[in-house]
Amino acid sequence: MRAMTYRGPYKVRVEEKDMPKIEHPNDAIVRVDLASICGSDLHLYHGLMTDLRIGHTFGHEFIGTVHEVGPSVQNLKVGDRVMVPFNIYCGSCFFCARGLYSNCHNVNANATAVGGIYGYSHTTGGYDGGQAEFVRVPFADVGPTIIPEWMDPEDALMLTDAFSTGYFGAQIGDIHEGDTVVVFGAGPVGLAAARSSWLMGAGRVIVIDHLDYRLEKAREFAFAETYNFNEYDDIVVHMKKITGFLGADVAIEAVGAEADGNLLQHITAAKLKMQGGSPVALNWAIDSVRKGATVSVIGAYGPIFNAVKFGDAVNKGLTLRMNQAPVKRQWPRLFEHIKNGYIKPSDMITHRIPLEHIAEGYHMFSSKLDDCIKTVVVPNAS
Amino acid sequence: MAYTAEKPVPPPSSDELRARIPGWGADLDPADRPSFPRESLDLRPEGAHWDFPERQEPDGPRERSVEHKFLTPVFGTAQPLTGISGVIRRYAYDRFSEGRAAHWLLLIAGDRVDAIESHLKSFATFRPDNPITETGLMAEVKRHPIRSRFGRGRADLRHTWIDPILVAGPWVLTGWLVLKVLRPKR
Structure with a gap:
């Protein structure tokens, strides 16, 4: 599959990587429909986060379509269109049980000071992110939510972080x-x-x-x-x-x-x-x-x-x-606000680029060119 | 204007704000705010049909923080430790807790060594690192570089001069050192 990869401070490229695979019974593999570049991705891009390994794929804001599910997944099936919160969390540890989903104790072997985050270095667990054609989504029964029919996909994307x-x-x-x-x-x-x-x-x-x-x-x-x-x-x-x-x-x-x-x-x-x-x-x-x-x-x-x-x-x-936001806790109320017309999160988007242009996208965002505020990445633009 | 118990700049009335701002006050009641209270045992997420998750099988010795009792049941496998940078990183994990600056400083050192190792390795492939395409400089052609930068009072322009030095500096320095070593002494 094609994926954005980190090549050192200020350098990224698109390369062919192995398809992610089911590594835990509650994993899903999601085909990414839309991803976006977050301001905090720039901290990675500039080499500011620790244990950021060459070859890492960024991207903690993404929505997609379920491509494969592990044997214990009950709530999702192949073909479901899902929005995935940037937090990776088990749903059952001391912290998850109290609503602190972003502080999960069961997903980040590398640090206790932060939970699990997609595509945000090994300090947040070492999970590749969604600026790629496919991504591994752990605890598929806990984090992802099926995108409501009425919701604009770009609004759903903006709610993932x-x-x-x-x-x-x-x-x-x-x-x-x-x-x-x-x-x-x-x-x-x-x-x-x-x-x-x-x-x-x-x-x-x-x-x-x-x-x-x-x-x-x-x-x-x-x-x-x-x-x-x-x-x-x-x-x-x-x-x-x-x-x-x-x-x-x-x-x-x-x-x-x-x-x-x-x-x-x-x-x-x-x-x-x-x-x-x-x-x-x-x-x-x-x-x-x-x-x-x-x-x-x-x-x-x-x-x-x-x-x-x-x-x-x-x-x-x-x-x-x-704290890092426990994203999924916000969604039911934000869904209501969108439905009521109080907010339109996708109005923040200024640019849309294919995955193949990711290096230019990072440079544009980092250098504040072209009045860039929010860039959406389309992995399967073709 | 004296310092009194009153707020010196009173806000507009609720009616005025409600008329002007869509949804104003919709979450005025803290009970409508999804992050209130911050912690509660009523907030356990749906979907977790386990008390403790099944364990993911590690492929090999997986590094972990010494502040964890055991390897977490689920972990990332994106880029396993490798090379000299892997040795540095493993030492940081095995020897120092997250509370020690040495832990993080070693990880930063590991990142820089990883970059050097990977750049060198790339020269032995059909796709060596390309500083022009990988830094996204082509965006300068299409994304209004002059208009975006100048005459707009951007604070960051005071330090962007350092970026090319940070990106290219280590390469220039390495090249100079290599030349110095390889050049025959007279």
């Missing part, structure tokens, strides 16, 4: 009616978090980024008030000014390891890998909120240490909440 993660980020922000919410990052997850904040009853939603085309999208897609941090000497001071010198009630950090805004932090973290990621957006979030506020962190970071301003968080009495 980006929109669900943004929606989750707004929830763990513990938003109360009338709250001022500031979202750092206007990528797909940030856009979804901003849009979801209104569902929770926010009174004001502010989005911060440095890319004007993304801020324009935040105004149009998420009805947000936007600020380009590059236009202000100090974005934290500006946040204080526009909130009556109090600070926001909630901040959502949707940038992660490659945050811009401080050259030294960015180069030491994102380029020289001396930190688990650039903490600029997280530090701005900590400093931009009011005392007693909640900071929700849904940006992805590497596992090594970061220069986070923890003292400010302690002294301000902040609540820091974070």
Whole structure:
């Protein structure tokens, strides 16, 4: 089969790989219909995640058609069209039993600090991802869901991570009616978090980024008030000014390891890998909120240490909440919101490319060319 | 404006927000939020017809974190350990917990060694690594590189100059070292 493969930092290509096979009785093999490139895939692409082996296939956002099932699979059959959450989880361990699907203890031999994720290095379990023609899906009776007939496939694709993660980020922000919410990052997850904040009853939603085309999208897609941090000497001071010198009630950090805004932090973290990621957006979030506020962190970071301003968080009495989203928990409610016309996740998509153009797709996204926000990959475009 | 108990910038009314924003307040009640509460024994997912999953058969010695009691019942088999990078990675897994910086720093070192090993191996195949196609530079032709970058106040342009050095630098350095070693001494 044809699959995207990692060839070292900033280098990927499409190559012929062996077909994935059933390795556990509850596995399924899914023929990928659509996949997408996530902002967190760029952390892999830039070589920022650990134990990322040459030949790894990325892709934790995908939908497809069941091609083969293992002998113990009861809930899926060949030909079913499924959406697959980015989390791989058993459904029965201590963590799954309590709803923490993204923290499953039975799927990641390589680390206890993170669960299993498709196509996200061996630190998250060593599973190849869905930017390929076929993918192995463990615990097929637990994770995948049959795509409802009425649902636009691209909406389903956006629910496999980006929109669900943004929606989750707004929830763990513990938003109360009338709250001022500031979202750092206007990528797909940030856009979804901003849009979801209104569902929770926010009174004001502010989005911060440095890319004007993304801020324009935040105004149009998420009805947000936007600020380009590059236009202000100090974005934290500006946040204080526009909130009556109090600070926001909630901040959502949707940038992660490659945050811009401080050259030294960015180069030491994102380029020289001396930190688990650039903490600029997280530090701005900590400093931009009011005392007693909640900071929700849904940006992805590497596992090594970061220069986070923890003292400010302690002294301000902040609540820091974070996790990888337990995606499938979000779906029933998000299905209702889509059906009611409240959200249209696929409106975030800006580009569609065949798998054969994956290297150009990564370069475009990484270099922020052509106003790229979200790229869909079509493995079987022919 | 003094510091008082009131919120200095009051939000618009609920009616105004409901009229302006589709779905405003649909999840106002925390009970409607699927991640509330974060943890509950009522949240066990459907579909798991086991208390402990059947075990996947390993093909060989599979590395695992020393913080795990045993090899997890299901694991990825995407790229088994191999070569010098495999030795480095196995040492990181066998010797250091996830709580030790050495664990992660060794894994990062393993990644870089893996890249070098794989590039060299590729030269012995019919499809050697191609820095032009694999870095996706052809996108520069079609995706408006000038308009996308300049006159738009992008913060990242302050450091993108370092990217080509990071990508090509090790190759240039290696080439220089090889030449230096191979060149006959006078």
